[in-house]
Amino acid sequence: MGLVSVENNSTISLYTGSSIEGNTTEGWVDPNTGIRYDTLNEAQLINPEISNEHLLPGDRLEIDNSLLNIDSGASVTNISGSNRWDGITIRNCGEFINPVYPYDSSVSHIMGSISNVNEIEVDNSIVEFTQSEIYNCGQLRIINGSDVTIDHSDYHSNDCGIYAEESRTFVQYSNIYSNQSNGLSINYPSIPPGLLYESEIYNNVGNGLELRNSIFSIIPSARGSWIHDNTRYGYLNLSTASSSIYGGTQIYNNGSSEVLSMYDCFPIFANPTYIALPNVGDDNGFDPNTFDKYLLAVVGLPQNQTVNVSSLAVKISDNTRFYPSFSSYLFGEPQASEAEILFSCALDSIYTQAYEAAYDMMKYIGSDFSETVTAKKAIPYLPYLCKAIDGDPNELFLYLTDIDELALQEVKLEAISVSKLANGEYEEAIAYLEQIIQDPPSDEKELLAELDQAFCYYKLVTSGSKNLPAQCKYKPQSSSEYMQIRNSIMNNFTDVNSAVEAQPLISSNILISNYPNPFNPCTTLSFALSCDMLCKLEIYNIRGQVVKTLMDEQLSAGNQSIVWNGTDENGSSVSSGVYFYKLSTPKQTQTSKMLLMK
Numbered sequence: 001m002g003l004v005s006v007e008n009n010s011t012i013s014l015y016t017g018s019s020i021e022g023n024t025t026e027g028w029v030d031p032n033t034g035i036r037y038d039t040l041n042e043a044q045l046i047n048p049e050i051s052n053e054h055l056l057p058g059d060r061l062e063i064d065n066s067l068l069n070i071d072s073g074a075s076v077t078n079i080s081g082s083n084r085w086d087g088i089t090i091r092n093c094g095e096f097i098n099p100v101y102p103y104d105s106s107v108s109h110i111m112g113s114i115s116n117v118n119e120i121e122v123d124n125s126i127v128e129f130t131q132s133e134i135y136n137c138g139q140l141r142i143i144n145g146s147d148v149t150i151d152h153s154d155y156h157s158n159d160c161g162i163y164a165e166e167s168r169t170f171v172q173y174s175n176i177y178s179n180q181s182n183g184l185s186i187n188y189p190s191i192p193p194g195l196l197y198e199s200e201i202y203n204n205v206g207n208g209l210e211l212r213n214s215i216f217s218i219i220p221s222a223r224g225s226w227i228h229d230n231t232r233y234g235y236l237n238l239s240t241a242s243s244s245i246y247g248g249t250q251i252y253n254n255g256s257s258e259v260l261s262m263y264d265c266f267p268i269f270a271n272p273t274y275i276a277l278p279n280v281g282d283d284n285g286f287d288p289n290t291f292d293k294y295l296l297a298v299v300g301l302p303q304n305q306t307v308n309v310s311s312l313a314v315k316i317s318d319n320t321r322f323y324p325s326f327s328s329y330l331f332g333e334p335q336a337s338e339a340e341i342l343f344s345c346a347l348d349s350i351y352t353q354a355y356e357a358a359y360d361m362m363k364y365i366g367s368d369f370s371e372t373v374t375a376k377k378a379i380p381y382l383p384y385l386c387k388a389i390d391g392d393p394n395e396l397f398l399y400l401t402d403i404d405e406l407a408l409q410e411v412k413l414e415a416i417s418v419s420k421l422a423n424g425e426y427e428e429a430i431a432y433l434e435q436i437i438q439d440p441p442s443d444e445k446e447l448l449a450e451l452d453q454a455f456c457y458y459k460l461v462t463s464g465s466k467n468l469p470a471q472c473k474y475k476p477q478s479s480s481e482y483m484q485i486r487n488s489i490m491n492n493f494t495d496v497n498s499a500v501e502a503q504p505l506i507s508s509n510i511l512i513s514n515y516p517n518p519f520n521p522c523t524t525l526s527f528a529l530s531c532d533m534l535c536k537l538e539i540y541n542i543r544g545q546v547v548k549t550l551m552d553e554q555l556s557a558g559n560q561s562i563v564w565n566g567t568d569e570n571g572s573s574v575s576s577g578v579y580f581y582k583l584s585t586p587k588q589t590q591t592s593k594m595l596l597m598k
Contacts (some may be wrong), residue, residue: 001102001401002261009412012063012066012067012068012069014338016235019345022222025594026165026169027080027405029106031127032173034420035249035453036295038101039235042357044407045400048312049121050250058090060085060086060087060088060091061087061088061089062078062088062091063088063089063090063091063093063108064089064091064092065093065094066091066093067089067106067108067547068088068090068093068095068108068110068111068127069108069109069114070109070110070111070114070132071111071196071409072111072112072115072131073282074111074112074117075111075112075113075114075115075392075500076088076111076113076114076117076430077114077115077116077117078115078116084116084117084118084136084137084138084597085116085117085118085166086117086118087112087117087119087121087137087138088117088120088124089119089121089123090108090121090123090127091121091123091124091589092123092124092125093107093108093124093125093126093127093292094107094124094126096123101387103381104380106285107126107127107128108120108125108126108127108128109128109130110127110129110130110132111129111130111131111424112131112132112133112514113133113134113135114132114133114134114135114137115133115134115135115137116136116137117137117138118137118138119138119139119141119142120134120137120141120398121135121138121141121143122140122141122142122143122146122148122167123142123143123144124144124145124146125146125147126147126148126150127146127148127149128148128149128355129148129149129150129151129153130149130151130152130153131151131152131153132150132153132154132453133153133155133156134153134154134155134156134158135154135155135156135157135158136157136158136593137158137159138159138160138183138518139158139159139160139161140155140158140162140163140164141160141163141164142164142165142167142169143165143167144165144166144167145166145167145190145191146164146167146168146339147167147168148164148167148168148169148170148515149170149172150162150172150174151172151173151174152172152173152174153174153175154175154177155174155175155176155177155179155308155596156175156176156177156178156179157178157179158179158180159179159180159181159578159595160179160180160181160182161176161179161181161182161183161184161185161204161206162176162183162184162185163185163187164184164185164186164187164190164194165187165188166187166189166190166422168190168191168192168194169184169186169194169216170194170195171194171195171197171562172195172196172197172198172199172202173197173198173311173313174373175197175199175200175201175202176199176200176201176202176204177200177201177202177203177204177207178203178204178275179204179205179206180204180205180206180207180211180578180593181204181205181206181593182204182207182208182210182230182232183201183202183204183206183207183209183227183580184196184201184208184209184210184228185210185211185212186209186210186211186212186216186345187211187212187213187214187455188212188213188214188385188421188422189213189214189215189383189384189387189418190214190390190420191387191388191590192355192388193215193216193350193355193384193388194214194215194216194217194218194438194467194489195211195216195217195218195219195556196198196216196217196218196219196223197218197219197221198221198223198224198225198348198429199225199226199229200224200225200226200228201225201227201595202227202228202229202230202420203229203288204229204231205230205578205593206230206231206357207230207231207232207235207236208227208228208230208233208234208235208251208254208547209235209236209311209352210225210233210237210238210490210548211236211237211238211239211243212234212238212239212263212419212448212451212490213238213239213418213452213501214239214243214245214384215243215350215381215384215388217243217244217245217246217350217351218243218244218245218246218249218278219245219246219351220248220249220275221245221248221275222248222252222272222275222276223248224247224248224517225248225249225250225274226249226250226251227250227251227252227254228248228250228251228252228253228254228281229253229254230254231255231256232253232254232255233252233254233256233257233258233259233260234251234252234257234258234259235258235259235260235261235267236261237252237259237260237261237262237265237266237267238261238262238448238490239262239264239265239266240264240265240380240411240414240415240418241264241265241377241378241380241381241384242264242265242266242267242268243265243267243268244267244268244269244270244347244350244351244355245267245268245269245270245278246269246270246278246351247271247275247276247277247278248272248275248276248278249278249279250279250281251278251279251280251281251377252279252280252281254292255292256290256427257290257292257294257295257296257297257323257379258281258292258294258295258296259295259296259297260278260291260297260299260492261297261298261299262296262298262299262300262444263298263299263301263302263305263307264300264301264380264414265380266298266307268308269308269309269310269311269312269348269349269499270311270347271311274315274504275593276313277312277313278311278312278313279312279314280295280296280312280313280314280322281295282414284367286435286530289417290526292490293320293321294322294323295314295315295321295322296309296314296322296323296370297322297323297324298323298324298328298329299444300442300444300445301324301328305373306327306330307328307329307330308330309329309330309331310330310332310333310334312330325372328536337374337507338369338376339365339369339372339374339375342361342364342374342380343361343362343363343365343370343374343377343417345361346358346361346362346365346378349361350381350385352572354382354390355385355389356389358381358385359381359382359385359386359388359389359391361378361408362378362379362381362382362385363378363382363399365378366379366382366399366403366408367379370403370405370408371405371407375405375408375496376407376408376420379400379408379411379412379415380411380418382396382399382400382415382419383396383415383418383422384418384422384515385417386419386422387422387423391419393422393423393543394426394527396419397416397419400412400415400416400419400577401524401533402418409576410441413432413435413436414436416432417432417436417449417452418516419530421455421456422430425460426456426457426459426465427456427460427465427467427469428454429452429453429456430456430457430469430471430472430535431469433450433452433453433456434471434498435450436449437449437450437453437473438458438499447489448489450474450536451485451489452488452491453472453473453474453488454472454473454476454482454485454486455470455476455482455486456472457472457474457475457476458476458477458478458479458481458482460478461476461478461500462478462479480517481515484513484514484515484517485511485513487513487592487593488511488512488590488592489511490538511528512525512526512527512581512583513525513526513527513592514526514564514581514592514594517595518594518595518596518597519566519594519595519596519597520526520566520572520596520597520598521566521573521598522564522565522566523561523563523564523566523583523594524561524562524563525537525550525561525562525563525564525581526559526560526561527560527583528555528558528560529555529556529557529558529560529562529585530552532555532556532557533554534553534554534555534585534586535551535552535553535554535555535560535580535583535585536549536551536552536583536584536585536586537551537552537562537581537583537584538548538550539564539579539580539581539582540579540580540581540582541574541577541579544567547565547568547579548566548567548568549569562564564581566596574596575596575598576596576597576598577591577595577596578595579593579594579596580592580593580594580595581593581594
């Protein structure tokens, strides 16, 4: 097939019984330039910089400023017997207005199946996946202000889950399951915020739902949404503001704690429609030596503070199953102050998508109740809500810089950083994040600020900016490098196999990553040690079996690296697929994954 490009207000439609079939070739494609090479070695000899970006084998379908429609019963797949091909890029494809009949508008609709492609990328586009099936693919990536609806669809058996970045994702009546990574990952503010409704996220090798600096609500219904039987956390939130989990939601039987969140963004459990309370399940057979021990875990809880779980159904018969302690949680209805009543009204406005009203109320709380704990909860919402209403970021910046209450300086600085990031002012965001890094309120906040800096740096690089800040600790040159850094930092949360009592939730001592990833046949695993220590590095397959021990020895402080050539202990080549590398030291254990593609 080669490269098929559909451009300039064109439409490609597949009707029932039709298909597009791609085939891998001996060629390699640089996804940045579209240049194709006969062999990987030739590509790297001609253009050594290509090694910074993963090269893709085979065919590719590109939709640019046009429409892609795949009818029910139609498919995009590979030629029988061939390996996966490059995939599909849908770029700059917004709502298409018919010039002859302006009232006739449309967006890309995908109702058929997509399989056996490396990547499906939605870039600055509006796409609706309805009654579709995506399986045996690499990943669905939603980036750069896209708006994607996944409705009555199945996303399963892929190498990676759904990843959204600065894009709105609405998932309803759908299933995300049996993927070799997190089920659904939502990152950085979008217009409007994303939603999950009557959907199920389960049996994924990773976290069920993972949030970073996003507002993403699980909205109420009698059936509810279910997040269960994922190998790590059911719900992981590392944002600066809370998201809401409403009635009917079920989170249970995940491999680590059911809910893990920073204190700043601990979920707000609510039940405005008087249906069943959201429920965190008391799964049987949990491992008391890992974070599976905990139903709820909150990180960075200030002294003498609690989190409100009065609208959550959770068994409290075993009070050892709450981190850091049972007393960290408020199970009874709290006495509501005037500020808290107003804050609750603002949350109700977010629930009804009245974002402008919520924005005004949160600003009012920050100004008129600045001495209260409620103000510390309200101010972090402002950059997200300003983004949601497409408000004036300069007006918000002036509002934030005028805050002089000492107790609000931490949330003020974080809100400015998120606002700059959300507005695409990445250089300014890096500068404000550097202030957090230089005087961090906690190790966790320092690590997450470094993650956001890496994201901003990557966005500057990919935009072609020549003004690249020198102070960033991480300087990714491509999306793949950024994702490696992101995965390493996110995986610094407790590994599911490590002992709870011996390991903190986050440690900034060791970051391990591998490059390239995906790889064939070799990849280099790199990490840095803060001091001399015993290190054991093992490779596991998806069944949890040890494939190879790469090292088990005392190492000196400093940078370390070792190459895995894709063989087992007997020197035999292993098959294509997902593998895990596990680094164990006396201080911590860290696990991450990699993909061998032959």
